[in-house]
Amino acid sequence: MTTATAPSPTSTANTPHQIWTRARGLLIALLILVIAGITFAAVRSGEGHGQLDPRSADPKGSRAAAELLEARGISVAVATTLDEATTAAGPDTTLLVAGPNLLTPSQQRRLHEATAPSAGRTLLIAPGPAAVSRLAPGVRAEPHRPVSALPPSCTLPAARSAGTADMGGIRYRATDSTATACYPSDGTPTLLVLKDREDGDTVLLGSPDFLHNERLDQQGNASLALQLLGSRPHLVWYLPSLADPSATSDDGVSDEHDGGGNGEEAPGDESSFLDLIPSGWLWATLQLTLAAVLAAIWRGRRLGPLVMERLPVSIRASESSEGRAGLYRKANARDRAAESLRAAARTRIARLADVTAREAHTSAVLLPAVSTRTTTTGDELSTLLFGPAPATDAALVLLAEHLDALEREVRTS
Numbered sequence: 564m565t566t567a568t569a570p571s572p573t574s575t576a577n578t579p580h581q582i583w584t585r586a587r588g589l590l591i592a593l594l595i596l597v598i599a600g601i602t603f604a605a606v607r608s609g610e611g612h613g614q615l616d617p618r619s620a621d622p623k624g625s626r627a628a629a630e631l632l633e634a635r636g637i638s639v640a641v642a643t644t645l646d647e648a649t650t651a652a653g654p655d656t657t658l659l660v661a662g663p664n665l666l667t668p669s670q671q672r673r674l675h676e677a678t679a680p681s682a683g684r685t686l687l688i689a690p691g692p693a694a695v696s697r698l699a700p701g702v703r704a705e706p707h708r709p710v711s712a713l714p715p716s717c718t719l720p721a722a723r724s725a726g727t728a729d730m731g732g733i734r735y736r737a738t739d740s741t742a743t744a745c746y747p748s749d750g751t752p753t754l755l756v757l758k759d760r761e762d763g764d765t766v767l768l769g770s771p772d773f774l775h776n777e778r779l780d781q782q783g784n785a786s787l788a789l790q791l792l793g794s795r796p797h798l799v800w801y802l803p804s805l806a807d808p809s810a811t812s813d814d815g816v817s818d819e820h821d822g823g824g825n826g827e828e829a830p831g832d833e834s835s836f837l838d839l840i841p842s843g844w845l846w847a848t849l850q851l852t853l854a855a856v857l858a859a860i861w862r863g864r865r866l867g868p869l870v871m872e873r874l875p876v877s878i879r880a881s882e883s884s885e886g887r888a889g890l891y892r893k894a895n896a897r898d899r900a901a902e903s904l905r906a907a908a909r910t911r912i913a914r915l916a917d918v919t920a921r922e923a924h925t926s927a928v929l930l931p932a933v934s935t936r937t938t939t940t941g942d943e944l945s946t947l948l949f950g951p952a953p954a955t956d957a958a959l960v961l962l963a964e965h966l967d968a969l970e971r972e973v974r975t976s
Contacts, residue, residue, distance in 0.1 A: 589858055596854070600847065615661045615688065615771050617641060617800045622777035625800075628788045631779075632798060635789065639798045645670050645809040648801040649677035654762065656683045656797040661771070663690040663698055665803040667810055671697040682761040684794055688771045689733050699757060699765055705734040708748040710772045712782050717745035719756060721790035725783035730754060732770025766791060897959050898952035908966040909948055915973045936976040937969060944969075 613619060617629035617639055629639045642648045645666070652658050658678060660666075666674065675698050678685045687694075692704040710731035715722035722728075722745040734751035737744070744752035746769075753769035768791075773784035792798055804810075891900040906924065913923035916932040923929060926949050933948075934941055947969060953959040 589861075592854075596850075613802075615774060616802060620776065623775050625774045625776065627776045627779045628774050628785075628792065629800070631785065631789060632793050635793055637793045637796060637798050639800060642799050642801045643804045644807045645673060645803075648799060649674060651797070651799040652678050652681040652683055652685075653797075654682035655795050656681070656799055657686065657792055657795045658683060658799050658801060659686040659688070659792060660690075660698075660801045660803070661688050662803045663687050663694045665805070666694070668693075668697060670803075670807075670809055673809070674698065675700075678765070679759055679763070680761075682759070682763040684764055684766065685759075686766045686768060686791060688768050688774075690767065691733065695735065695767070699755075699767060701738045702742075702755065702757070702767065703736045703738075705736060705751050707733050707769075708753070710770050711748075713746045713748060713753070715745045716747055717743055717752075717754075719743045719745050719754075721787060721794075722746065722754065724790060725787035728783045728787045729773045729778050729781060730768075730770060732768075732772070734769055735767050892956075897954075897956065901952045901959060901962055904963055904966055905948055908970055912948075912970055912973050915970075933969075933973060936973045938972070939969065 614621075614623040615625050617625050618641065620626045633639055640651070642651060648658060648660070660674070663671065663674075671694055685698075687698055690698055690704070695702050695704045708731050710729055712727050713730045714727050715725070717723070728746065730746035730753045731748050732753055734748055734753050735744075735755040736751060737755055737757065739757065741758055743756040745754040745756075746752060748769075755767040757765045757767070759765055772778055773782075774788055779785050779788065888900070891897070909923050909929060910920065912933055913920065913929060916929070916936060918929055918932050926945060929948065930941065930944055934944060937944065939947070947962075947965055953962055
């Protein structure tokens with residue numbers, strides 16, 4: 564006897580072609596993103612020198628200010644080590660320190676010792692609390708404020724001539740009454756000029772924004788930059804570098820009494836890790852994160868129900884039974900096999916005992932109906948139709964024989 568098997572679920576395993584079809588769009592998009600990133604980096608690599616760099620034409624660079632100074636006869640030199648900066652300090656030199664917070668404590672002390680008696684001008688760009696305590700003793704840094712167009716509100720000739728400028732950032736308070744304070748933000752100056760010994764001075768600027776290429780032509784920024792940086796015939800633009808050998812030769816002197824004599828290290832003086840990461844990397848990370856989220860949403864969509872289909876051939880019922888029995892035996896699933904035998908027997912016996920299919924597997928209904936048609940006792944009948952799983956294969960075979968015998972007895976009664 565042959566029988567057609569019921570439709571079976573299609574396999575959910577993806578073929579290599581299906582995997583490629585689904586993934587090629589994402590791979591192509593990723594390839595385009597990588598190529599665009601490499602191209603963008605290659606185009607910008609020749610010109611980008613970092614923020615506040617006099618060689619950089621980027622929006623945050625300062626090439627425009629350097630070229631204006633050179634056009635006025637001011638020589639502009641770039642220093643990348645502390646030795647170059649301290650050697651250049653002198654009465655006819657303006658030393659601009661672009662990143663004083665990047666210097667180690669010993670570098671900051673060495674720089675102050677070299678510039679204080681030099682009779683030149685030292686410009687410190689946005690030094691934090693601890694950097695101020697070493698580079699400009701007697702000055703205290705106040706919390707940061709946004710950069711905006713501020714009036715000079717002071718008697719400094721350079722500031723009065725420049726007028727309103729884009730100032731802000733870190734604010735400074737000086738204990739020295741001779742200090743000149745300009746461009747106050749919330750009542751506290753963001754530009755401070757300290758008189759040093761002889762004719763030298765130290766200028767603290769709360770923000771470098773007015774020196775950036777993108778802002779130099781706004782407000783009085785260009786005038787202020789030319790007057791502050793062009794007061795001496797030579798300008799040394801010091802860009803601290805982590806590769807400077809002096810950065811690894813910290814003398815280990817305790818900073819216990821730095822920071823205004825309060826016996827504690829002032830907070831917020833050093834740049835954080837995120838401050839040292841170029842903005843391009845932060846944007847790239849954000850874009851990659853967004854792409855990963857969109858890809859996860861795309862791949863996590865609901866696949867829908869399985870598709871049912873008929874098998875291309877019919878197989879013998881005996882072969883199907885033998886195959887199923889072989890799987891049960893291989894898995895040692897005597898409980899599943901016994902329950903399958905009992906369920907099938909209960910269904911057939913229920914029809915013979917005038918019990919509905921719905922109640923065929925309810926012992927309270929089936930057992931009384933069957934007991935009137937067989938000589939098997941109630942306990943034996945309950946164990947046979949609803950009992951526990953056999954412990955051995957031999958017991959499973961014996962169960963099948965007893966179920967067949969019970970069905971024959973009910974059929975002939």
